[in-house]
Amino acid sequence: MQQAIAVLDSGVGGLTVVKEVMRQLPREKILYFGDTARTPYGPRNAxxxxxxTREIVDYLVQYKPKMVVIACNTATAVALEDIRSRVDLPVVGVINPGARAAVGRTKTGVVGVIGTEGTIKSGAYESALKRLSPSVEVISRACPSFVPLVEDGNFSSSETYDTVSNSLFPLRNSTMDCLILGCTHYPFLADTISEVMGSEVVLINSAEETAREISTILHVNKELVGRGEVPVHQFFCSGDPRKFQDIAQAWLGEQIRLTPVVWQVPHIGA
Amino acid sequence: MQQAIAVLDSGVGGLTVVKEVMRQLPREKILYFGDTARTPYGPRNAxxxxxxTREIVDYLVQYKPKMVVIACNTATAVALEDIRSRVDLPVVGVINPGARAAVGRTKTGVVGVIGTEGTIKSGAYESALKRLSPSVEVISRACPSFVPLVEDGNFSSSETYDTVSNSLFPLRNSTMDCLILGCTHYPFLADTISEVMGSEVVLINSAEETAREISTILHVNKELVGRGEVPVHQFFCSGDPRKFQDIAQAWLGEQIRLTPVVWQVPHIGA
Known part of the structure; x- marks a missing residue:
């Protein structure tokens, strides 16, 4: 049986990472866990x-995946190192890939980060960026109004433009040339964010960059699947499976062309 | 003593990878070997x-590096798998990082590759791209006139523009949205190539992408160096050390602000 890439998130946001893995590594099998019964993680203590996160990882490792991906900014900021020390598998979060991409692409050395209040307050992006390159200047800003827009499917209305424009206004008067979308929901707003920031600012999509790093690690570990494999993905959630299924269908539909089968895991999140 | 990243090339081209590692991972120590006595590798048989490549890797592993980087397209195409099976260290080439970046960034699914005749003839980029994503369409073109322009320091004259424009003309009439610079020398011509191809085509700089993957792998292996380390790089070559030193100084000067000390290794390439 093909070993899967295990992806976990506090809810549905991590599906943007799943979508990118499906696009960049179409032969790889994915095992996804959305903790929809306990979402959001942002307001919870560390x-x-x-x-x-431990509980979900323990559940997923029963399926003997080849890698664990923490596709949630809050859980990455707080639990990545704990999980890395607990499981004997490569563990990837969503913060370092975005930081690494920004260090790679910035020419001015000034990098912007937007995320939820929890992520920005944790300083996780700033410390990941500085750990790689101490001379990088980081400008961070919490954009708490963005997630509700995405969850309402409101990607490009004039209300969305106004909200995005107001939130990002303070970032525009700088020499920043890269802006990290430090929340799994933000790629849906990329067009509007780009319109506001201007074409000279490169948007770093954490989901895209995380999928890229998954690909790199599997390649170096000689664990990319071979030709001809057709993956059958599996989705788990702790909350209402029908609601999760509807969102997964809407977000991933183009990639999977199938209704995802979602299993509720009753002992988690009850 | 800090363990180094060992980088090898047929000559000086791999210094573009070194420059990017210095930029993206300023704390990491580099051990570089340029086989200047036997450059170029392109016309040689596999x-x-x-x-x-084995000879140089055997020389470099004496220094107990933590990783080996084959910063030469020809050697990557021909010898990567051999070296990966011989040494018990992560071995990174320059082809997969470029391919992976292109798969990550293309929206149209049409990717261009330019390189030396040897690299293009080997089909190595095309197979790396197809292995990741079978549906990607690849348009390749050898640009044999580019390396001499770079080695003459002729990056942006009107002659350079004409040469680049003539070479890339056949690529312009397509839906390609990513172009891989599949030769370590080409980043020096990036501005001219971009002017010819138009701003809607993203140029993939293999050196930049390789440095990014080095960073990813060291991070996952928990081998990135800590704060406060000041690396002292080492350069080796098989040919005239003064000539190598002049080029390394010119190419890396801004990064190292020091004259590189180059050691000639007489038993290699003699």
Missing amino acids: EEVITF | EEVITF
Whole structure:
């Protein structure tokens, strides 16, 4: 049986990472867990987020995946190092790939980061960026109004433009040339964000960059699947499976051309 | 002592990878070997390139590096798998990082590749791209006139524009949205290539992407160096050390602000 890439998130946001893995690595099997019964993780304390993340990882490793991906900014900021020390598998979060891409692409050395309040307050992007390149200047801004827009499917209305424009206004008067979309929901707003920031600012899509790093690691570990494999993905959630299925269908439909089968895991999140 | 990243090339072209590693990972120590006595590898047969590459890797592993980077397209195409099976270290070439970046960034699914005749003839980029994503369409073109322009330091004259424009003309009438610079020398011509191809075509700089993958792998292997380290790089070549030193100084000067100390290795390439 093909070994899967295990992807976990506090809810549905991590599906943007799944979508990119499907696009960049169409032969790889994915095992996804959305903790929809306990979403969002943002307002929870670190101890709780670590406990939840451990619980989900313990569940997923039963399926003997070849890699674990924490596709949630909050869980990455708080629990990545804990999980890396607990499981004997490569563990990838969504923060370092975005930071690495920004360090690779910036010419001015000034990098912007937008995310939820929790992610920005944690300083996780800033410390990931500085750890790679101490001379990088980081300008961060929380954009709490963006996730509701995405969850309402409101990607490009004039209300969306106004909200995005107001939130990002303080970032425009700088020499920043890269802006990290530091929340799994933000890629849906990329066109509007780009319109506001101007074409000279490169948007770094964490989902795209995380999928890229998954590809790199599997390649170096000689674990990319071979030709001819047709993956059958599996989706799990802790909350209402029908609701999750509808969103997964809407977000991934183009990639999977199938209704995802979603299994509810009753002992998690109950 | 800090473990180094060992980088090898048939000559000086791999210094573009070194420059990017210095930029993206300023704390990492580099050990570089340029086989200047036997450059170029392009016209040599596969057996010879494998023998030369093995010889240099055997020399570099004496220094106990933490990773080996084959910063030469010809050697990557021919010898990467051989070296990966011989040494118990992560081995990175320059072809997969470029291919992976292109798969990540293309929206149209049409990717261009330019390189030396040897690289294009080997089909290595095309197979790397197709292995990742079978549906990608690849348009390749050898540009034998580009390396001499770079080696003459002729990056942006009107003669350079004309040469680049003539070489790339056949690529312009397509839906390609990513163009891989599949030769370590080409990043020096990036501005001219971009002017010819238009701003809607993203140029994939293999050196930049390779440095990014080095960063990813060191991170996952928990081998990135910590704060406060000041690396002292080492350069080796098989040919005239003064000539190599002049080029390294010119290409890397801004990054290292020091004259590189180059050691000639007499038993290699003699």
